[in-house]
Amino acid sequence: MKMLVTRRRLIAGMTTGALLPAPALARSPASDPAARARDWDWLVGNWDVWHRRLKERLANNHDWQEFGGKSALWLALDGLATIDDNGVDIPSGTYRGLTVRAWDPKSDRWAIWWVDGRNPTRIDPPVRGGFAGDAGVFAGPDIFKGTPVTVRFRWLDVRSARPHWEQAMSIDGGKTWEINWENFFTRTAPVATPLPFVADHPRDFDFLHGSWSVRHRRLRQRLAGSSEWERFTGTFVNRPVLGGHGNIGDNRFERSGGPHKGIGLRTFDPARGEWLSWWLDGRDPTGFAAPVRGRFTGGIGTFEGDDLLGTRPVRTRTRWSAITPRSARWEQAMSGDGGASWETNWISDFVRRS
Numbered sequence: 001m002k003m004l005v006t007r008r009r010l011i012a013g014m015t016t017g018a019l020l021p022a023p024a025l026a027r028s029p030a031s032d033p034a035a036r037a038r039d040w041d042w043l044v045g046n047w048d049v050w051h052r053r054l055k056e057r058l059a060n061n062h063d064w065q066e067f068g069g070k071s072a073l074w075l076a077l078d079g080l081a082t083i084d085d086n087g088v089d090i091p092s093g094t095y096r097g098l099t100v101r102a103w104d105p106k107s108d109r110w111a112i113w114w115v116d117g118r119n120p121t122r123i124d125p126p127v128r129g130g131f132a133g134d135a136g137v138f139a140g141p142d143i144f145k146g147t148p149v150t151v152r153f154r155w156l157d158v159r160s161a162r163p164h165w166e167q168a169m170s171i172d173g174g175k176t177w178e179i180n181w182e183n184f185f186t187r188t189a190p191v192a193t194p195l196p197f198v199a200d201h202p203r204d205f206d207f208l209h210g211s212w213s214v215r216h217r218r219l220r221q222r223l224a225g226s227s228e229w230e231r232f233t234g235t236f237v238n239r240p241v242l243g244g245h246g247n248i249g250d251n252r253f254e255r256s257g258g259p260h261k262g263i264g265l266r267t268f269d270p271a272r273g274e275w276l277s278w279w280l281d282g283r284d285p286t287g288f289a290a291p292v293r294g295r296f297t298g299g300i301g302t303f304e305g306d307d308l309l310g311t312r313p314v315r316t317r318t319r320w321s322a323i324t325p326r327s328a329r330w331e332q333a334m335s336g337d338g339g340a341s342w343e344t345n346w347i348s349d350f351v352r353r354s
Contacts, residue, residue: 031108037079042158046189047071053181072192076250077261077282085195085241096242102285117242120267134158201244202268204296211353212236219345223336326352
């Protein structure tokens with residue numbers, strides 16, 4: 001309790017505008033993927049979370065709300081990414097949120113993205129950084145109520161029994177910071193299990209939850225009149241998130257040039273009754289590609305969106321079909337003429353693993 005009181009005094013000083021140096025992003029001592037794959041081991045599992053947040057941000061407000069929550073975290077991309085699902089019991093009612101983190105070997109930085117379950121059509125701009133000892137610092141630009149801000153996440157005491165996270169914002173380039181949210185984690189299970197579904201969750205993707213073996217066929221050249229297919233196998237693990245209003249898959253492709261990995265995220269937009277499907281490529285994990293969007297009709301899910309093939313604007317369409325309790329098919333096609341004609345360039349056959 002003494003440590004908590006000390007932090008509260010520190011927060012009081014910060015929120016009154018005490019000058020602080022702009023934080024240097026913590027840099028890991030080595031860019032070895034094997035070392036970075038262990039950066040988040042301490043956060044794996046299920047947690048009870050105690051939150052406190054300012055009622056108003058960047059308004060010289062000192063009124064804090066306290067409430068509980070739950071979190072579940074899994075590793076992905078062989079440890080070079082994480083997925084955590086969260087239930088946050090704010091006074092107005094519980095909402096769900098999702099964090100995806102991925103390490104970029106080129107910059108030796110982690111990126112952290114947030115998806116608010118109340119606005120599932122948007123992935124927030126990432127914060128980026130890394131760890132030094134038992135602390136991590138991650139920062140990046142954002143917009144808050146029309147004002148450009150810098151957002152900073154800090155993880156403290158990460159190898160203790162009660163890791164501590166805080167969020168702060170700065171409107172002066174990091175000269176001063178206002179901490180507006182902090183939480184403390186208490187582990188309830190060492191191996192993560194999904195958080196409960198909400199009662200009204202859409203069931204379109206319930207078939208996909210679990211572990212799968214996959215046989216892939218992929219055109220070697222797209223929209224080039226090619227008929228040469230590359231064949232390879234892979235694995236896929238999919239978990240429900242956002243109370244069932246989302247799901248996220250960890251993909252591994254055993255290609256001839258070496259493994260290729262990626263994360264597929266699907267979120268449900270209740271306003272339009274449609275799913276958005278996003279992709280984070282493990283070879284360049286600096287950002288999610290623009291989503292394709294669509295819905296299921298007659299047991300078939302079809303999703304379309306604008307894309308680029310190199311620098312060429314195209315339409316991309318993905319489709320789920322042939323769905324049974326133990327199998328499914330996914331296909332990707334592209335169109336270079338606005339949808340007048342389509343070329344199927346990837347076919348994946350899924351078989352559930354026992």
